[in-house]
Amino acid sequence: MNPMPALLIVHYGEIALKGHNRKWFEVQLAMHLASALGGQAAGPALRYRGRLGVPLVEEFDPEKIYDAMSRVFGVTYYAIGRRCERNIDVLKSRIVEDLRARSAPPRSFAVVTRRSDKMFPMNSEAISREVGAAVHDTLGIAVDLDEPDLTIWISVTESDLLYSLGRIRGPGGLPANSAGRVLSLFSGGIDSPVSSFLLARRGAQVDLLHVHTYRTNAELVEDDQGKKILDLKSALDRHLVGSRLFLAPAYPFSIKAALSLGEKIEMILFRRFLLLLAQAFASRIRAEALVTGDNLGQVASQTLSNLAAVDFDLSLPVLRPLIAMDKVDIVALAKKISTYDISIRPYKDCCSLMSRHPRTRVPVELVKKIEADIGMPAMVEEALSLVESVPCQSARKS
Numbered sequence: 001m002n003p004m005p006a007l008l009i010v011h012y013g014e015i016a017l018k019g020h021n022r023k024w025f026e027v028q029l030a031m032h033l034a035s036a037l038g039g040q041a042a043g044p045a046l047r048y049r050g051r052l053g054v055p056l057v058e059e060f061d062p063e064k065i066y067d068a069m070s071r072v073f074g075v076t077y078y079a080i081g082r083r084c085e086r087n088i089d090v091l092k093s094r095i096v097e098d099l100r101a102r103s104a105p106p107r108s109f110a111v112v113t114r115r116s117d118k119m120f121p122m123n124s125e126a127i128s129r130e131v132g133a134a135v136h137d138t139l140g141i142a143v144d145l146d147e148p149d150l151t152i153w154i155s156v157t158e159s160d161l162l163y164s165l166g167r168i169r170g171p172g173g174l175p176a177n178s179a180g181r182v183l184s185l186f187s188g189g190i191d192s193p194v195s196s197f198l199l200a201r202r203g204a205q206v207d208l209l210h211v212h213t214y215r216t217n218a219e220l221v222e223d224d225q226g227k228k229i230l231d232l233k234s235a236l237d238r239h240l241v242g243s244r245l246f247l248a249p250a251y252p253f254s255i256k257a258a259l260s261l262g263e264k265i266e267m268i269l270f271r272r273f274l275l276l277l278a279q280a281f282a283s284r285i286r287a288e289a290l291v292t293g294d295n296l297g298q299v300a301s302q303t304l305s306n307l308a309a310v311d312f313d314l315s316l317p318v319l320r321p322l323i324a325m326d327k328v329d330i331v332a333l334a335k336k337i338s339t340y341d342i343s344i345r346p347y348k349d350c351c352s353l354m355s356r357h358p359r360t361r362v363p364v365e366l367v368k369k370i371e372a373d374i375g376m377p378a379m380v381e382e383a384l385s386l387v388e389s390v391p392c393q394s395a396r397k398s
């Protein structure tokens with residue numbers, strides 16, 4: 001039996017580049033790791049250069065760990081490994097022992113060593129070579145440096161040697177809620193859950209604003225189709241930490257505007273209404289940017305000139321993480337984060353009330369003129385007074 005308890009070795013890539021803020025990022029990551037791992041962790045994370053090590057309980061459940069780790073932003077790679085004293089002979093025998101304990105031995109293997117402590121008497125290459133020879137000689141497994149069935153990862157740190165048999169790619173990005181708050185325009189389609197996810201993965205704290213066709217927010221919550229929005233939020237809550245969902249009815253815009261707008265421009269004015277409402281609400285919740293699921297050329301409202309026509313005078317940046325992605329890649333990501341099946345459920349969204357074929361070039365001057373004619377600020381003001389938050393459904397709140 002290997003005397004050392006299992007250690008979850010977590011590589012955090014980009015945080016290592018953060019200079020003076022590195023420690024703060026590491027603390028954030030360690031906090032989210034602890035909360036995602038729950039009872040699987042046996043103690044606080046150990047800090048090594050470029051990685052964290054979380055001691056695991058004796059009876060840990062690998063499936064629970066894989067599930068948790070697939071959702072902790074900031075993790076580039078992770079592995080369930082062990083630490084051992086800084087002695088190459090002990091390291092060799094531990095690795096051989098762990099390989100022997102495997103039910104199916106690998107067909108071939110390679111060893112990769114990283115040495116963050118350059119004072120260690122052997123260099124990375126020599127360590128890899130010695131460990132490789134020990135594994136090959138005692139277990140008869142073939143070395144294959146190009147396409148190994150298993151890679152043995154070794155890190156030389158100032159206090160320990162760390163090793164793992166294989167490693168797994170994490171979700172990447174930066175630790176949750178380390179990059180400020182954004183307000184995401186959340187439509188119930190395929191795109192906006194993905195854009196919200198992408199911003200959260202870059203460390204933004206993402207709140208969601210959905211504008212709907214019901215008379216009241218309570219009606220949406222109680223309606224079968226409306227439940228789609230809540231289900232999407234619950235699906236996102238597997239990834240987002242402490243995100244809030246806000247609802248507002250669209251009627252302050254649609255009723256009045258329908259009287260005076262031509263069909264072909266109504267959609268652009270509605271997009272404008274959404275952004276102005278979101279901007280006003282963002283300042284209430286101290287969000288520093290807006291996020292949309294816009295995708296260049298996907299529909300007529302998302303041409304370059306129509307994008308310019310809707311955010312020409314906004315004081316907050318509008319982040320559009322999907323702008324350059326292909327739809328197949330957006331769909332693949334939506335499936336991966338489990339929002340796709342919910343997104344394709346039927347729902348009467350605001351756009352279903354408008355022409356699907358707006359003009360592809362609506363001049364800013366025209367937008368300004370119509371806004372003045374229809375009294376846009378008063379519409380936004382009214383909608384703003386109707387914004388309400390939905391009680392958070394997540395079990396994983398910050």
Ligand code: ATP
Binds near residue numbers: 184189210292351
């Ligand atoms: P999605 O983009 O989510 O798949 P969609 O493609 O039907 O839905 P569009 O009409 O293309 O949405 O709108 C583009 C973006 O505008 C959305 O991604 C979303 O960010 C925002 N948006 C659209 N409708 C709403 C709404 N009712 N409430 C909040 N935001 C909205």
Ligand code: MG
Binds near residue numbers: 189191293294295298
């Ligand atoms: Mg879209």
